[in-house]
Amino acid sequence: MDYPAPIAKLINSFTKLPGIGSKTAARLAFHVLEMPEMEVSQFAQALIQVKRDLTYCSICGNITDTDPCIICSDQSRDTSIILVVEDTRDVMSMERMQEYRGLYHVLQGVLSPMEGRGPEELNIAQLIKRLQDEEVKEVIIATNATAEGEATAVYLSRLIKPAGIKVTRLAHGLSVGSDIEYADEMTLFRAIEGRREL
Numbered sequence: 001m002d003y004p005a006p007i008a009k010l011i012n013s014f015t016k017l018p019g020i021g022s023k024t025a026a027r028l029a030f031h032v033l034e035m036p037e038m039e040v041s042q043f044a045q046a047l048i049q050v051k052r053d054l055t056y057c058s059i060c061g062n063i064t065d066t067d068p069c070i071i072c073s074d075q076s077r078d079t080s081i082i083l084v085v086e087d088t089r090d091v092m093s094m095e096r097m098q099e100y101r102g103l104y105h106v107l108q109g110v111l112s113p114m115e116g117r118g119p120e121e122l123n124i125a126q127l128i129k130r131l132q133d134e135e136v137k138e139v140i141i142a143t144n145a146t147a148e149g150e151a152t153a154v155y156l157s158r159l160i161k162p163a164g165i166k167v168t169r170l171a172h173g174l175s176v177g178s179d180i181e182y183a184d185e186m187t188l189f190r191a192i193e194g195r196r197e198l
């Protein structure tokens with residue numbers, strides 16, 4: 001026996017989320033069925049609003065509801081340093097640390113030949129443009145310590161260094177393969193303090 005169409009549709013939607021298989025999707029769909037209608041409606045609205053009200057900052061590529069984002073518009077920040085991260089969650093982690101006062105650039109991923117993601121698929125052209133337009137003295141590459149993160153760091157450093165800009169890499173007190181997103185503030189602080197030139 002097949003599920004009635006509306007629940008089958010919801011199960012199918014849940015399977016589109018990362019890490020959700022068909023069993024978990026069915027469990028979630030039946031949970032939604034038991035939720036009060038008000039809660040379901042708020043949940044559905046949150047899903048729609050996250051797409052409708054958020055955009056990418058035209059300067060740094062961070063997810064934002066204002067363009068430029070609040071970090072790029074903050075006059076008190078040090079505009080001579082740009083810290084390059086893979087995604088917005090890494091910006092959040094760095095900001096929680098409350099020690100870094102420079103700007104960011106969000107790549108929206110890492111180079112991955114396996115997944116067919118080359119430089120054109122990432123927010124790299126805009127980074128190069130910023131380096132030409134703004135007075136940047138140092139670029140800190142803070143991609144994760146994974147094989148793809150390291151390859152992306154090497155690629156960027158080769159691209160940026162000829163312009164005479166200092167390129168540094170976070171000293172990963174973080175173990176290999178670990179994500180910046182999950183690092184605690186002290187580890188991030190040490191990683192940024194101990195950054196080495198590439």
Ligand SMILES: [Zn+2]
Binds near residue numbers: 057060061068070073
């Ligand atoms: Zn921005």
